[in-house]
Amino acid sequence: METNTKNSRRKAHSNNFIPTANEYGKLPPQAVELEEDVLGAIMLEKDAYSIVSDILRPECFYKDTHVKIFTAIVDLAIKQEPIDMHTVTEQLRKNGQLDEVGGAYYITMLTAKVASAAHIEFHARIIAQKYLARELIRVSSEIQSKAFDERTDVDDLMQEAEGMLFKVSQQNVKKDVVQINPVIDEAIKRIQAAANRPEGLSGVQTGFHALDKVTSGWQRSDLIIIAARPAMGKTAFVLSMTKNMAVDYNTPVAMFSLEMSNVQLVNRLLMNVCEIEGEKIKNGQLAPYEWEQLDYRLKKLIDAPIYLDDTPSLSVFELRTKARRLVKEHNVKILLIDYLQLMNASGMNFGSREQEVSMISRSLKGLAKELDIPIIALSQLNRSVEGRAGNEGKRPQLSDLRESGAIEQDADMVCFIHRPEYYKITEDAQGNSLLGIAEIIIAKHRNGATDDVQLRFKGQYAKFMNRDDEEQDEYKGFVSKISNEDSFNQQAAPAMPDFPTPPPFLSGSGNDVPF
Known part of the structure; x- marks a missing residue:
């Protein structure tokens, strides 16, 4: 054994011997x-x-x-x-x-x-x-x-590692050129699918008929930016859409909330669906008929294909991983992000916040194309809106998008939410009432027309509705049977009705997210 070792050492030191990588170490991959x-x-x-x-x-x-x-x-x-x-x-x-x-x-x-x-x-x-x-x-x-x-810090290191791996993976993301025939086949299939749908829409329905008429629904692979000043109702708008899409049309929806917790989001959904004021939802001071109303309408949300994630300071790399799993495991058809400026690109170095936001918007557009689903990201507007006078002056413009012009460039569609009533403007130029009216301003539409769409807004319920929606609800007949108005004002807390088994996101600490 010792003799063999000495012989190998002599061989290693001879001029004719070239050691291989496997004997003394490893060489980096090369050619x-x-x-x-x-x-x-x-x-x-x-x-x-x-x-x-x-x-x-x-x-x-x-x-x-x-x-x-x-x-x-x-x-x-x-x-x-x-x-x-x-x-x-x-x-x-x-x-x-x-x-x-x-x-x-x-x-x-x-x-x-x-x-x-x-x-x-x-x-x-x-x-x-x-x-x-x-x-x-x-x-x-x-x-x-x-x-x-x-x-x-391990959490920081994980974020950095994700960023570094993301950069490497992006270098290998290339699609080959394809001849037009298979693309034509796919386009025809989508046209036929739209023709076979009774509403004639090719994209994901929002439930807002006037908006769907302009957009034909949110289109696959599109990045849609919905922007507004604070208190305009951005979150209320996407939650109203979420309810319409998931409950009315059974479309699986995933919402990533960087601003609110899962429980807060569900409370907002309960306000919207049950039409109970937010303050009462928070403090539990509901009248007997409101408990009945909550019990009756809550059934709409149970088992709805809504998936919530309230990870704070979500990175674009985490979003990419979770979104892929959601599409694969739950067949999610649309992603909602509330809101873009709270996201980050940890693990990557940028000269300014504008550059980081630009990278995030480009990544969201790339993710929408990769998953072939629409992605809606909420965005804040800068304060320049506040300095302009009159109803026209208060209307948002593309130049009002906050922090990065790249958001406007990367987005396939940019929509603004404008409520004149918020600025004490109660009539338009023709004398029509603007009370309870919200305008959805389609300022950029890469594949269609720009237009303004009017919706109704119920502030006490944080709810957007079609202007022509009738107040039809099965529960109204149920309430009409209650004739004793004094019972509505009882001070004592009523006994809780028997609720059905709550879905996972209504139990526990709100962390039961399906990822």
Whole structure:
């Protein structure tokens, strides 16, 4: 045993022995010979660079010399100059890097090694995969190092790790070009599906008929921004939609609330559905008929396909993971986020909050396309609205979107909520009453017309309704049977009626979220 060890040591020190990576350690994933082949092929054939330009970047190359050579090639491509052995050599000379890469001799040697660019795309993809493997090793090593540091906050580290992995995964998200025929087939299927629906809508119904008429429902893969100043009713609007979609049309809906807890959201839903004032919902001081009303109408919400998540300071990376599971496991058809400015992109460095919000809005649009469902994100408006006079002056504009112009650019649709009554404006220019009226202003519509839609707003119940909705409810007949008005004003707390078994989100601490 000892003799074998000595022999192996002598062999290791002999001039003819080259240790392998497996004997003394591990080499990072690399394909240096393929890098040489790709660089040589690019300089050998005219159109070779266009084949690999969307696959490779300078940092994809393992050897530093090759990084500098490919950078020179990119510089030439940007200037739309020919790419060959001589132009690359001259560009390296201009960059002051010719001697660093081994001079003109090394460039000549690269072109001499290859005969054609026949397999350049295949080789380029191998180089890109090796680069991604090295990036994963780098990220995992950095995370491991920080995890061993006892001063590191684990929650912060998890956020940072998600951000770093997200950046790596985004580099590998590429869709191949497709011929138009299968796309036409899919478009025809969607048109036929819309034609077969009695309401004739192609998207997710909101329950607001005038709005659905303009939008044809919220469309798949769209990012919709709904913005307003505080107290305009953003949350009330999406909760009214949630009730319509989930209860009336049985459409699975997921809502991510960064501002309110799950219990607060459900309380708002109870106000909306049961038409009981919020103060009474909070303090429990309900009259006997209101307990009956709560019991009767609560049945609408039980077993409704509504999924709530109240994770505070939700990151766009967490949202992406949860959204994928929701679509896969619960067939969720639409995501609601309340609200965009409370999200973050932890684990990534930005020069300003505007840049971070821009990254979040781009990620939401990318997620909507990936999952092929509409995503609605609420957004705040800046204070410039308050400084303008008159009803027209108070109407929001696209320039009022807060923190980032990228929100306007990334969104397929931007809607504003405007309630003139809030600004003590009770009549329009024609003398029509604006009391209880809310305007949904469609300011941007990438795939359709812009328009204004009027809804009714019941402030005491935080409820949006169609303007022509009749006050029809089975419970009204039930209430009419109660003739003794004095019983409505009883001071003693009534006995609780027998409620049906509550759904998971009404029991416990409000943390029973299906993720």
